[in-house]
Amino acid sequence: xxxxxxxxxxxxxxxxxxxxxxxxxxxxxxxxxxxxxxxxxxxxxxxxxxxxxxxxxxxxxxxxxxxxxxxxxxxxxxxxxxxxxxxxxxxxxxxxxxxxxxxxxxxxxxxxxxxxxxxxxxxxxxxxxxxxxxxxxxxxxxxxxxxxxxxxxxxxxxxxxxxxxxxxxxxxxxxxxxxxxxxxxxxxxxxxxxxxxxxxxxxxxxxxxxxxxxxxxxxxxxxxxxxxxxxxxxxx
Amino acid sequence: xxxxxxxxxxxxxxxxxxxxxxxxxxxxxxxxxxxxxxxxxxxxxxxxxxxxxxxxxxxxxxxxxxxxxxxxxxxxxxxxxxxxxxxxxxxxxxxxxxxxxxxxxxxxxxxxxxxxxxxxxxxxxxxxxxxxxxxxxxxxxxxxxxxxxxxxxxxxxxxxxxxxxxxxxxxxxxxxxxxxxxxxxxxxxxxxxxxxxxxxxxxxxxxxxxxxxxxxxxxxxxxxxxxxxxxxxxxxxxxxxxxxxxxxxxxxxxxxxxxxxxxxxxxxxx
Numbered sequence: 001x002x003x004x005x006x007x008x009x010x011x012x013x014x015x016x017x018x019x020x021x022x023x024x025x026x027x028x029x030x031x032x033x034x035x036x037x038x039x040x041x042x043x044x045x046x047x048x049x050x051x052x053x054x055x056x057x058x059x060x061x062x063x064x065x066x067x068x069x070x071x072x073x074x075x076x077x078x079x080x081x082x083x084x085x086x087x088x089x090x091x092x093x094x095x096x097x098x099x100x101x102x103x104x105x106x107x108x109x110x111x112x113x114x115x116x117x118x119x120x121x122x123x124x125x126x127x128x129x130x131x132x133x134x135x136x137x138x139x140x141x142x143x144x145x146x147x148x149x150x151x152x153x154x155x156x157x158x159x160x161x162x163x164x165x166x167x168x169x170x171x172x173x174x175x176x177x178x179x180x181x182x183x184x185x186x187x188x189x190x191x192x193x194x195x196x197x198x199x200x201x202x203x204x205x206x207x208x209x210x211x212x213x214x215x216x217x218x219x220x221x222x223x224x225x226x227x228x229x230x231x232x233x234x235x236x
Numbered sequence: 237x238x239x240x241x242x243x244x245x246x247x248x249x250x251x252x253x254x255x256x257x258x259x260x261x262x263x264x265x266x267x268x269x270x271x272x273x274x275x276x277x278x279x280x281x282x283x284x285x286x287x288x289x290x291x292x293x294x295x296x297x298x299x300x301x302x303x304x305x306x307x308x309x310x311x312x313x314x315x316x317x318x319x320x321x322x323x324x325x326x327x328x329x330x331x332x333x334x335x336x337x338x339x340x341x342x343x344x345x346x347x348x349x350x351x352x353x354x355x356x357x358x359x360x361x362x363x364x365x366x367x368x369x370x371x372x373x374x375x376x377x378x379x380x381x382x383x384x385x386x387x388x389x390x391x392x393x394x395x396x397x398x399x400x401x402x403x404x405x406x407x408x409x410x411x412x413x414x415x416x417x418x419x420x421x422x423x424x425x426x427x428x429x430x431x432x433x434x435x436x437x438x439x440x441x442x443x444x445x446x447x448x449x450x451x452x453x454x455x456x457x458x459x460x461x462x463x464x465x466x467x468x469x470x471x472x473x474x475x476x477x478x479x480x481x482x483x484x485x486x487x488x489x490x491x492x493x494x495x496x497x498x499x500x501x502x503x504x505x506x
Contacts, residue, residue, distance in 0.1 A: 022248075024242045032239070053339070057339050060369035063369045067365060132379055133401065135405065139408040139433075214255070214441060215444030216444065222447075222456065230317070231312050231348065231447075
């Protein structure tokens with residue numbers, strides 16, 4: 001029963017959502033109980049999931065507090081970080097719940113411009129997030145260095161294509177080959193760069209996208225039919 | 237009928253019927269033991285090698301099931317591989333860490349790990365804290381996982397699920413920690429980052445095929461045949477459409493133009 005009920009819910013919700021696009025929406029003239037039901041399901045199933053996820057978030061928060069509180073109590077490895085996490089978590093929760101600095105009451109917006117939560121978001125959270133995002137520049141450079149090392153024919157081809165795309169998108173790249181006559185226009189770096197992005201690159205990612213879409217259909221069918229044991233539990 | 241069924245979606249319905257029939261047909265054929273050989277997926281063969289390496293080095297194994305919630309099919313595909321990895325970690329006696337960024341994913345991952353450890357005959361080795369919730373925020377999650385990887389230096393890291401801008405942050409952290417990394421995502425825009433930073437990568441639909449590949453159940457394996465049929469159908473329609481378009485322009489024959497229009501209509505959505 002513990003497995004049967006979730007599987008039934010999954011199958012019913014899956015089938016209903018798959019059928020939804022085939023019914024006329026009531027606002028587009030769909031009449032009768034079926035269009036109304038499918039429109040209702042389409043709009044509300046994801047809302048129900050969000051409601052469930054909110055309750056589950058309490059579990060997540062409790063797990064976070066428990067894990068870090070235990071580490072602080074036992075003076076485990078890197079416990080000062082855990083202490084910082086606990087302090088930050090509690091401070092943000094209290095400031096948000098009591099709407100400190102912002103308009104009070106149930107109608108008062110948590111994200112009001114004067115609220116302490118907005119201040120934390122703008123002046124602590126966003127700079128931290130931007131800093132981490134900026135790290136990507138260095139990581140891209142180190143990953144590109146490894147990828148472009150001339151280890152094989154494929155790596156060399158990748159390096160050549162990347163070189164053309166990078167240079168071809170700069171004014172320097174445009175002027176570098178601007179002297180080529182019109183009959184050899186396709187060899188200009190800017191033209192080559194556009195061609196690489198539009199033809200081989202698009203062909204590559206579109207084929208991956210078609211494969212992904214088919215994979216999603218097959219995986220969804222396996223879930224709806226209840227034969228995907230790994231996640232639903234059961235025989236393996 | 238016109239006010240109930242949306243007839244403009246007939247092509248979508250036809251495609252859905254064809255693909256569903258192919259998947260169901262594949263499952264039936266597999267149950268009757270009429271299944272051909274399967275293409276080897278190196279990334280999946282590497283799962284055991286990576287976990288074995290972690291056991292030899294005495295270092296932990298990290299498994300990140302993406303940054304989306306359980307309603308994303310990529311997360312489900314990633315979690316289906318967690319079962320295999322958790323089973324291997326239990327068998328080899330490795331320490332497994334599964335950081336998650338959604339509470340529902342955490343709960344599902346705990347259930348999967350508990351079952352995998354029990355199936356491996358080591359239920360006593362399972363602990364709830366091997367699966368932890370970090371944060372719903374993408375970069376907060378990435379920062380914590382990066383920090384853990386740098387400090388704990390895992391010998392194997394699995395990044396399997398839906399990833400966005402944090403993919404390279406996670407993969408490079410694993411790389412710097414010296415971990416053997418197996419990654420997989422259906423977010424095609426992140427694939428180049430994972431390919432450059434990880435040892436083995438499940439590209440696109442391979443992530444969805446993984447659970448069927450690892451499972452002995454013929455029903456699961458048979459569903460891959462249906463997936464292949466879809467690929468052949470897409471190839472036939474694309475090639476046929478291209479030939480019809482070229483023929484229509486070169487010869488100007490009305491029948492070719494009509495056929496090309498029909499192929500286009502079949503593939504149009506919305």
